[in-house]
Amino acid sequence: MRLKSETSELRSILAINLRRLRAELALSQERLADLANLHRTYVGSIERSERNVSIDNIAKLAQALGVEPSELLKDLTQ
């Protein structure tokens, strides 16, 4: 159960960071999706921790948001 919990936790960390960075840049989900060359509903599902996002898409999101990819996986609540 530990692995499963860790796994879901990282999806949540990514979701929280995406929402935070998107808010800081005043970007809609649609605009971020456009910038990252992803679908709007896909970005929405990532922000609801529903998706097992791939490293290539993490790279696209980081580039669109102007941050290092590692920033997207950082737990800032610790």
Next chain:
Amino acid sequence: MRLKSETSELRSILAINLRRLRAELALSQERLADLANLHRTYVGSIERSERNVSIDNIAKLAQALGVEPSELLKDLTQ
């Protein structure tokens, strides 16, 4: 082309970090695969930047290596 290059770059960063951390812990690919509950050939292909690894598997690898997931995506060559 920029996106594509960024994308491949992040796979390489993960590959380099995996190999480095695995060496530091003196773990074989097989042992790391066991610890992360992944297949040995899969870990090998990640270390050759061949795989579009998912966030859930990044979480598993980080847990197996005892590091924060964000550490696996950090570019230490910069």
